[in-house]
Amino acid sequence: MQLTQDQLQPEPLQDWRRYFSFCTDHKVIGIQYMVTSFVLYLAGGFLAMLIRAELLTPDADVLVTPDGDPTPYNASFTIHATIMIFLWLIPMLAGFANFLIPLMIGARDMAFPRINALAFWMIPPGATILLASFFFDPPGAGWTSYPPLSLQGVTDANGLVHFHTGQLLWQISVILLGTSSILGALNFITTIWEMRVPSMGIWQMPLFCWAMLATSIITLIATPVLTGALVLLTFDLVAGTSFFRPESGGNPVLYQHMFWFYSHPAVYIMVLPGFGMISEIIPVFSRKPIFGYKAIAISSMAIAVLGFIVWAHHMFTSGTPQWLRMFFMITSMIIAVPTGIKVFSWLGTMWGGKLRFTSAMVFAIGFLSMFVIGGLSGVMLASVPIDIHVHNTYFVVAHLHYVLFGGSVFAVYAGIYYWFPKITGRMLNETWGHIHFWLTLVGFNLCFLPMHKLGLMGMPRRVASYDPIFTYLNTVVSVGGFLLGISTLPFLANAIYSWIKGPKAPANPWEALTFEWTVSSPPPVENFTKLPVLTVGPYDYGHEGRSPDEIIRH
Amino acid sequence: MSGNKLALRVLSVIAGLVIVALSFWVGTSANSWLLPPEATQEAVMVDKLFRATLVIATGIFLFVQATILYSVVAFRQQPGDTSDGPPIHGNVNLEIFWTAVPAALVLWVSVYSYDVSNKTAAGGSAGLGCSVDCPMIVQKVSNPTGKELYINVLAQQYGWTFTYPGLGGSEVGEMHIPAGQEVVVSMQAKDVIHGFWVPDFRLKQDVIPGRVTRLRFTGTKIGEYALVCSELCGGYHGVMRSQVIIDSPSKFNQWVKTELTPKTASLPVSGTKLALK
Numbered sequence: 001m002q003l004t005q006d007q008l009q010p011e012p013l014q015d016w017r018r019y020f021s022f023c024t025d026h027k028v029i030g031i032q033y034m035v036t037s038f039v040l041y042l043a044g045g046f047l048a049m050l051i052r053a054e055l056l057t058p059d060a061d062v063l064v065t066p067d068g069d070p071t072p073y074n075a076s077f078t079i080h081a082t083i084m085i086f087l088w089l090i091p092m093l094a095g096f097a098n099f100l101i102p103l104m105i106g107a108r109d110m111a112f113p114r115i116n117a118l119a120f121w122m123i124p125p126g127a128t129i130l131l132a133s134f135f136f137d138p139p140g141a142g143w144t145s146y147p148p149l150s151l152q153g154v155t156d157a158n159g160l161v162h163f164h165t166g167q168l169l170w171q172i173s174v175i176l177l178g179t180s181s182i183l184g185a186l187n188f189i190t191t192i193w194e195m196r197v198p199s200m201g202i203w204q205m206p207l208f209c210w211a212m213l214a215t216s217i218i219t220l221i222a223t224p225v226l227t228g229a230l231v232l233l234t235f236d237l238v239a240g241t242s243f244f245r246p247e248s249g250g251n252p253v254l255y256q257h258m259f260w261f262y263s264h265p266a267v268y269i270m271v272l273p274g275f276g277m278i279s280e281i282i283p284v285f286s287r288k289p290i291f292g293y294k295a296i297a298i299s300s301m302a303i304a305v306l307g308f309i310v311w312a313h314h315m316f317t318s319g320t321p322q323w324l325r326m327f328f329m330i331t332s333m334i335i336a337v338p339t340g341i342k343v344f345s346w347l348g349t350m351w352g353g354k355l356r357f358t359s360a361m362v363f364a365i366g367f368l369s370m371f372v373i374g375g376l377s378g379v380m381l382a383s384v385p386i387d388i389h390v391h392n393t394y395f396v397v398a399h400l401h402y403v404l405f406g407g408s409v410f411a412v413y414a415g416i417y418y419w420f421p422k423i424t425g426r427m428l429n430e431t432w433g434h435i436h437f438w439l440t441l442v443g444f445n446l447c448f449l450p451m452h453k454l455g456l457m458g459m460p461r462r463v464a465s466y467d468p469i470f471t472y473l474n475t476v477v478s479v480g481g482f483l484l485g486i487s488t489l490p491f492l493a494n495a496i497y498s499w500i501k502g503p504k505a506p507a508n509p510w511e512a513l514t515f516e517w518t519v520s521s522p523p524p525v526e527n528f529t530k531l532p533v534l535t536v537g538p539y540d541y542g543h544e545g546r547s548p549d550e551i552i553r554h
Numbered sequence: 555m556s557g558n559k560l561a562l563r564v565l566s567v568i569a570g571l572v573i574v575a576l577s578f579w580v581g582t583s584a585n586s587w588l589l590p591p592e593a594t595q596e597a598v599m600v601d602k603l604f605r606a607t608l609v610i611a612t613g614i615f616l617f618v619q620a621t622i623l624y625s626v627v628a629f630r631q632q633p634g635d636t637s638d639g640p641p642i643h644g645n646v647n648l649e650i651f652w653t654a655v656p657a658a659l660v661l662w663v664s665v666y667s668y669d670v671s672n673k674t675a676a677g678g679s680a681g682l683g684c685s686v687d688c689p690m691i692v693q694k695v696s697n698p699t700g701k702e703l704y705i706n707v708l709a710q711q712y713g714w715t716f717t718y719p720g721l722g723g724s725e726v727g728e729m730h731i732p733a734g735q736e737v738v739v740s741m742q743a744k745d746v747i748h749g750f751w752v753p754d755f756r757l758k759q760d761v762i763p764g765r766v767t768r769l770r771f772t773g774t775k776i777g778e779y780a781l782v783c784s785e786l787c788g789g790y791h792g793v794m795r796s797q798v799i800i801d802s803p804s805k806f807n808q809w810v811k812t813e814l815t816p817k818t819a820s821l822p823v824s825g826t827k828l829a830l831k
Contacts, residue, residue: 060792060793069658069789069790070789070790070792071789074788074789074791096812104672140788140789141786142786146747146785146786148745148746148747148763149747149786149787149788150786151745152745209708213785224569246762246763246764246765247764250735250764251764252747252762252763252764253762278666284584286639287631287637287638287639288627288638288639288640288641288642289641289642289643290643291642291643291644292643292644292649293643293644294644295644295649295653317749317758317759317760317784318760318762319760319762319765319767322671322672324830326668326671327670329664329668329671330664333660333661333663333664334657334660336575336660337653337656337657337658337660340652340653340656341649341652341653344649344652345649347621347622347625348644348645348648349619350622350625350629351621351625351629352613352629352639352640352642353625353629353639354629354630354631354632354635354637354638354639355625355626355629355630355631357626357630365622365626368618368622369618369622372614372615372618372619373615376611376615377611378616379607379611379660379663380604380607380608380611383603383607383663383664383667384605384667384668384671385599385600385603385666385667385674386600386603386604386670387602387672388756388757388758388759389600389604389753389756389757389758391758391784392749392751392758392784392785392786393784415694436756452588453588455591456590457590458586458590458751458753458754458755458780458782459752460782460783460791460792461783462786462791462792463791463792464791465791465792465793466792467780539643540641540767541638541639541641542637542638542639542640542641543638543641544638544824546641550608
């Protein structure tokens, strides 16, 4: 329900303490999400650098216990992945959505502000529990936590087998974080569907809203299945049930089905909002309307639907019958088509425009360039005979990082450079933004491009020691990894300095057309003192002074 | 047609030809710089498919990067120009085109992959890693040609042991197979899920506790090949390695005589040593 003019509350104190409280303002919650997840991103990145330090040499010698057991290595990659997925990308993108969606659709807050705050406040305990698991026999079964490995006890120095506390903590943490994102998704769907200003039909919504609508539908349908799988796994772990224990009749492959039923759509949960942000940024800095608005909006929905029938392509070597492998191969191939439509539409948007190379734009172009590589290796992975060779190898590690870093993280950075003035009221330094971009691009490719070859040549993933023939390429990868880690520093310095001392941002520094740029930077507490009326489409660039028949629409 | 437009056309035709040539060069030479040796019949078929998809992928990759590079150079905002670009919202024909072409390409790759997948499972065999849980496969395995060599594999943290039913009862720690003969490997896991992967064979199959999984293949090139565990199985997952040795048939028979007769039984090396530690 929208507040009417006379119901507007007087502004509460603009106090820093509200960022540490159960505040129901969507903008505060958005910032809470973004800052929290960025801090955790640094932790996850630090773990990645430890992993790369271990892999500088073929032997397990860095992340090992004093008696040479590489369990700490396994814990590092398990927690690295869990942080990057559940505590960095998903909450970071939820942060953007929280901050932007009400502003983009002309609403004064989210539909359920208290649920919104609750969803955020499940993240700090989830993060604390996950990080605490490091000190209680850390979980080491990978972020996939396949049973029976995840159900095995831990053997101590005296040969006694103990209950795996760290694994239990991991499961509790992921169940909490999953619940948080279900609550968030519920809120986004309701807000986008119910709270648009009357003048905004669904075909006038900014594409970021379309992307978040698709994302939230996936989250709402898929996440409960993961939560269910983890609850069953927890029963197996603590209560001696055997849903997944083969020795007493359970089926470990059933877990894989339930896990991937969520975790493949989860990839789209992590990348669709990034697509949405790119669809906002490229038209602004190309000074041209988005090319094929409806095709982009519909392809988001198509990806959301198709995303539910591709999961078993993660299981081509799990004893999946041939006919089922063929089914999942074809669906996985087809999902490349809507993704391709988006990529070509962004290229079409830039074509013939007047490109302005702001930091946001160069990251958006970097996204386009890098994401394509991940998309193409994805098609290769969908092919059953090729997948059988490269499944569980560094080829997959390369692929997923091209999608989730080259795709999502580049998009997140583009989004930060673009909306930072709106969020903080300050401008970021553009020169340092470009330095950040080039360091990231070089470090990223140095780190992940050689991994394709490592996988094809025969290096499996999740290993602490490897065949010495792979030493050279692994050294290159590690150097790239360290550079990628260092590339975060100029950004961090820029963001902290600019937030405190940067030049004040005007309401619309980029001359953009969506609603969030019509209010001051940062926006007032109630967003809009008077609700806006949509007079110009979100991407109607180049219309000024032109006659209607010059405008090419369809 | 103005001179500029003509130049652009010529440029794009040249760029297109260069992209096609580069894609074929990168894709078709993959075996020399991107892939390990091909040691089975199956590997040859899988690689052929891989090279074809790599040609397509490289083509699309180069097309996108070239378009980006051209746009960055040609469409940059000129100093002092603050006006917007042309208000073009789309082009239906173009959009149909770039939906149809990728759709056709992925369907072609699907059909080709389907074919390879069936052929590598050819000869009425269990083929690429099907489990006995699949009724079709049980039926096919129960109709053997009679010429296969059967090998049982046991995977456990952190090693592999092999037994050759009908050829002497010893367990061995590395796998020997004769070149040119079809081999059926039946695999069981003792504790957690492991993965049987010989990169030079392009074959991989998870070994899952509680069921038997199978692989069928024909070794062609004599040599020693690494067998690695491809499914995370615990702390020492990375050292769960062994070898598969493709021998000439006569050498293989010799090996069977000396190694598989019970009195000269050798302990499985890689596995038990670590497990006992």
